Amino acid sequence: MPFCIDFLDNGRVLEWEATADGAVVTEHEDYSPRFYLAPRDPETDLDPTTLQSVYDQHPDVVATEMVSRRPGFRRNDEAVLAVDVAHIDRVTPLARQARQLSNYPVGDLACFNVDFSREFRYCLETGVDPTPASVLSTLRLSVPVTETNNDVYGELTVAGDTVTGSPTDILTTVQGALDAYDPDVLVCSTSEIIPTLHEMAANAGVDDFSLSRWPDVDYQQLASRSTYSSYGRVGHSPARYNVPGRAIIDESNTFFYGETNLDGVLDLVSRSKKPVQELAWASIGNVLTAIQICEAHDRGVLVPWNSWRHEFYKPMGTLHDADRGGFIFAPEVGLHENVHELDFSSLYPNIICTRNVSPDVIRCDCHSDRNDVPGLGYSICDDRGYLVDVLQPIIDARDEIKAAIRREKERDDPDEDRLAELEGRSGALKWILVACFGYQGFSNAKFGRIECHEAINAYAREILLTAKQRLEAGGWRVVHGIVDSIWVTPDPDVDDDDREDLEPLATEITEHVEIRLEHEAHYDWVAFVPQRESNAGALTKYFGKVAADDEYKIRGIEARQRSTPSFIEDVQRECLDRLDATRSPDAVLDCLQDAIKCLHAGTVSVDQLVKQNRVSKPLERYTQNTQNVAALKRARDLDLAVHPGQDIEYVVVDDEKSSRERVALAHEEIESYDPSYYETQLVRAVESVLSPLGWDRSKIRRELAETRIPELTSFANSNQD
Numbered sequence: 001m002p003f004c005i006d007f008l009d010n011g012r013v014l015e016w017e018a019t020a021d022g023a024v025v026t027e028h029e030d031y032s033p034r035f036y037l038a039p040r041d042p043e044t045d046l047d048p049t050t051l052q053s054v055y056d057q058h059p060d061v062v063a064t065e066m067v068s069r070r071p072g073f074r075r076n077d078e079a080v081l082a083v084d085v086a087h088i089d090r091v092t093p094l095a096r097q098a099r100q101l102s103n104y105p106v107g108d109l110a111c112f113n114v115d116f117s118r119e120f121r122y123c124l125e126t127g128v129d130p131t132p133a134s135v136l137s138t139l140r141l142s143v144p145v146t147e148t149n150n151d152v153y154g155e156l157t158v159a160g161d162t163v164t165g166s167p168t169d170i171l172t173t174v175q176g177a178l179d180a181y182d183p184d185v186l187v188c189s190t191s192e193i194i195p196t197l198h199e200m201a202a203n204a205g206v207d208d209f210s211l212s213r214w215p216d217v218d219y220q221q222l223a224s225r226s227t228y229s230s231y232g233r234v235g236h237s238p239a240r241y242n243v244p245g246r247a248i249i250d251e252s253n254t255f256f257y258g259e260t261n262l263d264g265v266l267d268l269v270s271r272s273k274k275p276v277q278e279l280a281w282a283s284i285g286n287v288l289t290a291i292q293i294c295e296a297h298d299r300g301v302l303v304p305w306n307s308w309r310h311e312f313y314k315p316m317g318t319l320h321d322a323d324r325g326g327f328i329f330a331p332e333v334g335l336h337e338n339v340h341e342l343d344f345s346s347l348y349p350n351i352i353c354t355r356n357v358s359p360d361v362i363r364c365d366c367h368s369d370r371n372d373v374p375g376l377g378y379s380i381c382d383d384r385g386y387l388v389d390v391l392q393p394i395i396d397a398r399d400e401i402k403a404a405i406r407r408e409k410e411r412d413d414p415d416e417d418r419l420a421e422l423e424g425r426s427g428a429l430k431w432i433l434v435a436c437f438g439y440q441g442f443s444n445a446k447f448g449r450i451e452c453h454e455a456i457n458a459y460a461r462e463i464l465l466t467a468k469q470r471l472e473a474g475g476w477r478v479v480h481g482i483v484d485s486i487w488v489t490p491d492p493d494v495d496d497d498d499r500e501d502l503e504p505l506a507t508e509i510t511e512h513v514e515i516r517l518e519h520e521a522h523y524d525w526v527a528f529v530p531q532r533e534s535n536a537g538a539l540t541k542y543f544g545k546v547a548a549d550d551e552y553k554i555r556g557i558e559a560r561q562r563s564t565p566s567f568i569e570d571v572q573r574e575c576l577d578r579l580d581a582t583r584s585p586d587a588v589l590d591c592l593q594d595a596i597k598c599l600h601a602g603t604v605s606v607d608q609l610v611k612q613n614r615v616s617k618p619l620e621r622y623t624q625n626t627q628n629v630a631a632l633k634r635a636r637d638l639d640l641a642v643h644p645g646q647d648i649e650y651v652v653v654d655d656e657k658s659s660r661e662r663v664a665l666a667h668e669e670i671e672s673y674d675p676s677y678y679e680t681q682l683v684r685a686v687e688s689v690l691s692p693l694g695w696d697r698s699k700i701r702r703e704l705a706e707t708r709i710p711e712l713t714s715f716a717n718s719n720q721d
Contacts, residue, residue, distance in 0.1 A: 012027055018134040018136055019133070023184060025245065035114050042075055051098065052064050061083055073447070080302070111304075119278050132269075136247075136266075137183045138183050139185070142188070161173075167203070167204040185276065186243060186246050190238065225238045238253050256279060256280065256287070265428065289447075292446065292447050321376055322451075331539065335525055336528070341486075343517070346398070349433045351459045352437075358385020359387065471488055479526075482540070485520070488502075524545040530691050558684070568682060572689060575592070599679055611649065614645070625659075627655075627662060649666035650664060652673060653670065683697055
């Protein structure tokens with residue numbers, strides 16, 4: 001069970017297996033990756049033998065053969081052309097040449113199993129399981145932000161210990177750690193550490209330095225850095241490197257390792273057949289696709305290179321009805337006492353599994369006369385869809401893990417390491433389940449279909465309406481509901497004796513809709529925040545005090561926003577404490593006043609005022625002198641590379657300026673900050689807390705001006721004296 005698979009230039013493959021005594025390598029010389037070609041339309045009279053004869057003469061092709069495979073879930077076995085390639089790097093170029101090497105009309109020929117990542121392809125085609133058989137050893141290497149753009153590091157942290165000095169000193173420390181830990185996994189703060197260390201060794205004449213376990217190759221570059229846009233959000237993908245014999249986790253380019261832990265990564269490795277290194281840099285959709293590809297492979301279904309699923313014909317009325325999301329009950333702005341939150345467990349994945357919503361069975365020809373999907377009239381075949389087989393094991397596994405977490409927490413002496421493992425695995429599976437619904441509507445999804453997306457939403461709307469009606473009939477008033485969650489409070493018009501208990505109500509609803517409705521939390525109070533420019537409730541902005549606990553549930557407001565400085569977050573949380581204790585806006589304003597005094601007195605640490613914002617484009621493409629622009633100018637002057645999609649951290653020192661002096665980067669020596677700017681941010685944060693009580697920013701400012709500004713003036717005068 002190799003945890004790491006390396007591909008050498010001569011076509012050989014190295015399998016590295018973790019054992020208690022260190023990694024063991026097995027070398028293979030006979031691996032030939034394979035892709036397929038077939039008619040896009042099964043009715044097309046297309047003979048692939050001509051193309052086969054051309055490929056047989058190609059120097060990069062090992063062999064070809066006609067085999068029987070399914071070019072799609074809705075197609076039976078057909079004769080397709082299989083092409084075995086000499087080296088894994090030649091698969092995509094050979095597939096691109098298919099249309100150039102043939103005289104077939106454009107669009108008639110389709111390629112399959114082309115764009116797989118390297119290690120995943122190897123595991124899929126050879127049947128290798130990349131789940132490590134032994135515990136993986138790790139070593140972390142990190143550099144401060146000031147070193148990230150340097151050709152020579154003057155500081156490096158190795159296994160938690162920081163070393164400074166000459167290149168030889170740093171290289172000696174790294175080599176010593178490699179010898180001591182013999183890590184299977186290198187966790188790097190940035191992947192650029194790998195080429196930089198090797199270049200330092202070459203320039204310093206340190207001939208025996210290498211991160212690799214294979215003597216002939218120090219490292220390989222797998223991909224260059226790039227900037228991308230996804231759903232309107234700009235992202236940055238750093239260069240990717242491979243070190244033979246060790247899996248690389250780049251902390252600047254990993255979702256699952258950052259959101260969970262190594263245990264979460266390994267759980268998904270076992271399900272997706274993507275080895276550790278590829279799983280670490282993969283997106284949620286990439287991993288979900290890999291799991292689906294494994295299911296398709298088991299069913300003999302080929303994976304299209306480019307998706308070409310047309311949308312089924314729909315009348316205009318059906319288009320109108322289908323083009324909607326989940327159901328939403330607008331929140332009642334204000335502070336509500338004694339609120340209960342109920343959630344449907346993994347609603348969308350469970351809809352897929354309980355209603356058999358899958359691309360291969362929705363709107364099937366064999367049941368075209370049925371109206372299975374509420375409001376849309378789509379039929380769903382009785383045959384079990386492949387998507388159910390993909391998701392049901394994940395749902396079941398997460399339920400078991402969550403139960404194990406509850407049992408561990410109930411112990412007198414919980415095992416923290418065991419809890420961390422379970423929570424990492426649960427978190428990783430949660431993200432896969434979260435993505436499975438949206439993936440069905442993604443235009444580039446390998447196996448998605450928009451009708452599945454529409455059907456899932458239709459079922460979700462019906463389920464939430466059913467829950468609302470039954471809860472109201474049981475004496476509860478709905479104060480908010482969104483997609484899979486619903487908040488209720490006792491209906492004041494119903495006597496307590498006539499009100500039904502929530503637990504049996506939730507059980508009844510669960511049995512009716514076949515998806516578990518769970519009591520998520522009981523709150524002493526919940527406050528729903530209005531929109532900034534209207535009195536309507538903001539759908540995802542609320543906060544509440546968990547009953548019999550010191551915790552708050554916070555969504556959407558500043559304390560949950562990644563760009564919020566820690567000082568602003570701390571003040572907002574203290575305001576929540578004041579509101580919980582007193583229900584008094586005056587008590588909250590007292591907290592605000594104290595914070596403003598600290599700001600103007602200069603007693604707030606600059607470390608608590610650091611903002612973190614994402615860069616959306618290169619410096620030269622900005623047209624306004626924003627804070628980000630000022631920060632990017634400072635970064636450029638300091639020779640620090642900040643790419644679109646990456647974050648930049650800074651402190652606002654004079655917001656009235658439009659030059660680079662407007663801000664200071666977080667790692668610089670910062671002597672002052674702009675108290676007026678941060679005061680504005682404080683008022684905005686306090687507005688979020690008080691707006692459910694009818695207080696907006698102007699009212700807060702008026703109250704400060706009438707009753708608190710004299711105090712600030714007196715404070716300023718005494719400070720001058």
